[in-house]
Amino acid sequence: MSQAELRILLIEDEPHIRRFVRSTLEAQQWTVYEADCGQRGLVEAGSRQPDLLIVDLGLPDMDGVALIRDFRHWSQAPVLVLSARSDEADKIAALDAGADDYLTKPFGVGELLARVRALSRRHARQLEASPLLSFGEVSVDLARREVRRGGVEVALTPMEYKLLCALLRDAGKALTHRMLMQAVWGPGHTDDSHYLRIYMSRLRQKLEQDPAQPVHFITLSGVGYRFQF
Amino acid sequence: MSQAELRILLIEDEPHIRRFVRSTLEAQQWTVYEADCGQRGLVEAGSRQPDLLIVDLGLPDMDGVALIRDFRHWSQAPVLVLSARSDEADKIAALDAGADDYLTKPFGVGELLARVRALSRRHARQLEASPLLSFGEVSVDLARREVRRGGVEVALTPMEYKLLCALLRDAGKALTHRMLMQAVWGPGHTDDSHYLRIYMSRLRQKLEQDPAQPVHFITLSGVGYRFQF
DNA sequence: CGGGCGTTTACAGCTTGTTTACAGCAAGCC
DNA sequence: GGCTTGCTGTAAACAAGCTGTAAACGCCCG
Numbered sequence: 432m433s434q435a436e437l438r439i440l441l442i443e444d445e446p447h448i449r450r451f452v453r454s455t456l457e458a459q460q461w462t463v464y465e466a467d468c469g470q471r472g473l474v475e476a477g478s479r480q481p482d483l484l485i486v487d488l489g490l491p492d493m494d495g496v497a498l499i500r501d502f503r504h505w506s507q508a509p510v511l512v513l514s515a516r517s518d519e520a521d522k523i524a525a526l527d528a529g530a531d532d533y534l535t536k537p538f539g540v541g542e543l544l545a546r547v548r549a550l551s552r553r554h555a556r557q558l559e560a561s562p563l564l565s566f567g568e569v570s571v572d573l574a575r576r577e578v579r580r581g582g583v584e585v586a587l588t589p590m591e592y593k594l595l596c597a598l599l600r601d602a603g604k605a606l607t608h609r610m611l612m613q614a615v616w617g618p619g620h621t622d623d624s625h626y627l628r629i630y631m632s633r634l635r636q637k638l639e640q641d642p643a644q645p646v647h648f649i650t651l652s653g654v655g656y657r658f659q660f
Numbered sequence: 661m662s663q664a665e666l667r668i669l670l671i672e673d674e675p676h677i678r679r680f681v682r683s684t685l686e687a688q689q690w691t692v693y694e695a696d697c698g699q700r701g702l703v704e705a706g707s708r709q710p711d712l713l714i715v716d717l718g719l720p721d722m723d724g725v726a727l728i729r730d731f732r733h734w735s736q737a738p739v740l741v742l743s744a745r746s747d748e749a750d751k752i753a754a755l756d757a758g759a760d761d762y763l764t765k766p767f768g769v770g771e772l773l774a775r776v777r778a779l780s781r782r783h784a785r786q787l788e789a790s791p792l793l794s795f796g797e798v799s800v801d802l803a804r805r806e807v808r809r810g811g812v813e814v815a816l817t818p819m820e821y822k823l824l825c826a827l828l829r830d831a832g833k834a835l836t837h838r839m840l841m842q843a844v845w846g847p848g849h850t851d852d853s854h855y856l857r858i859y860m861s862r863l864r865q866k867l868e869q870d871p872a873q874p875v876h877f878i879t880l881s882g883v884g885y886r887f888q889f
Numbered sequence: 890c891g892g893g894c895g896t897t898t899a900c901a902g903c904t905t906g907t908t909t910a911c912a913g914c915a916a917g918c919c
Numbered sequence: 920g921g922c923t924t925g926c927t928g929t930a931a932a933c934a935a936g937c938t939g940t941a942a943a944c945g946c947c948c949g
Contacts, residue, residue: 473847480829504850505836575834576886588882589881590906628929629907629929642929817893817894818894854896855896858896861938861939864939871939881937
């Protein structure tokens with residue numbers, strides 16, 4: 432297992448809980464970095480680049496949810512929340528902000544370790560899993576954000592890439608114009624499906640063998656589109 | 661031998677032992693920095709970047725083992741422990757924390773020097789064997805913090821080096837502007853990606869064969885960058 | 890006070906999103 | 920059939936924003 436190299440950043444202001452969690456985690460041979468407030472937490476996160484973030488929501492200097500949201504802007508590492516509050520609203524807020532798990536105080540050693548293991552496993556799978564999607568002579572590497580066709584890299588604009596991702600995410604399903612517009616342009620321009628046709632055309636030009644007779648990017652007239660592997 | 665340039669940080673609270681060790685080491689033409697407590701020791705370690713750390717476990721303000729562990733988090737330099745305690749548990753704790761050797765008081769001059777020489781030798785070997793990352797005609801030695809291009813050392817500023825490290829750490833993956841800004845400038849200036857472009861340009865000037873047509877430092881327009889070996 | 894370094898400013902060139910225009914194409918209606 | 924109408928696909932053009940680079944500025948430190 433790669434757990435031996437797990438590097439965890441713990442952001443917790445209460446010293447006794449910090450010691451408790453730290454010793455529990457270090458007993459598993461994991462590396463633990465500490466921060467006692469949100470500001471230092473973010474600095475440590477930037478310099479340490481941890482594999483897992485454990486953060487107490489009740490920090491003295493900043494809102495834990497805001498911290499998570501900031502962290503999520505630039506890191507994919509899993510986030511485990513510790514909190515004295517068990518309100519569902521708090522949990523929702525934290526999870527929506529990007530947290531992956533939420534542990535209510537008081538908690539036991541066994542549960543903490545089990546949750547950390549679960550998170551690290553999930554993260555490891557993400558890294559290990561061959562992120563290569565392929566159809567026809569095209570392969571898509573989501574981590575590298577790279578699209579190849581017959582081995583040659585194809586340059587997709589951000590919009591084109593977003594659209595392709597939306598199609599791949601729900602491959603095989605019928606997607607209405609509104610759904611796709613929503614996915615690419617966000618709430619708003621969900622009406623003018625003209626953009627969508629232009630970008631679908633460009634995707635076909637770049638990825639279909641014969642753009643005039645698409646095999647993977649199927650038109651559902653009057654409805655929308657469907658992607659087919 | 662490069663021992664002539666050995667720079668040693670001594671963290672010891674007892675003045676007479678400090679004087680004794682210092683004079684012993686300086687007789688070998690080595691440079692000795694001093695700290696009389698753990699806090700100042702860590703500060704000195706960070707600013708002096710010593711080649712070797714000698715630390716007394718019985719410091720007044722902090723646990724010597726914790727100090728070693730902290731030091732180990734960001735430095736590979738060898739650590740020699742001085743201690744009045746000879747319990748096996750203490751040694752194991754210190755060595756597991758990252759210490760390389762454990763010397764029990766009282767100790768003789770000869771043994772101290774021999775152990776220091778052994779440690780510096782081992783460290784030198786480690787440095788020689790330090791893993792080289794290389795791409796194109798460039799090689800990066802993270803342990804030595806040295807970048808060479810066609811065998812000639814390239815001088816990188818701290819910012820440039822940080823950026824290069826961030827790129828190397830997640831080589832092959834797409835890194836957004838935010839991710840890179842966070843890694844180099846920390847939380848805060850994660851918005852203005854202009855700095856980033858300037859430094860990416862400087863890295864390309866220094867490391868790419870043809871900066872106008874970068875092969876390793878790939879631009880992902882509207883997204884960020886990706887480093888490629 | 891001089892040099893190195895991070896930051897700011899300025900600008901040219903290119904990429905991209907959006908707009909505009911126009912050509913099939915199928916279905917329906919006279 | 921001929922025509923209209925609505926939907927669809929493609930091409931070209933343009934403005935705005937993004938990107939890369941050079942140069943100047945200010946600041947710290949020896």
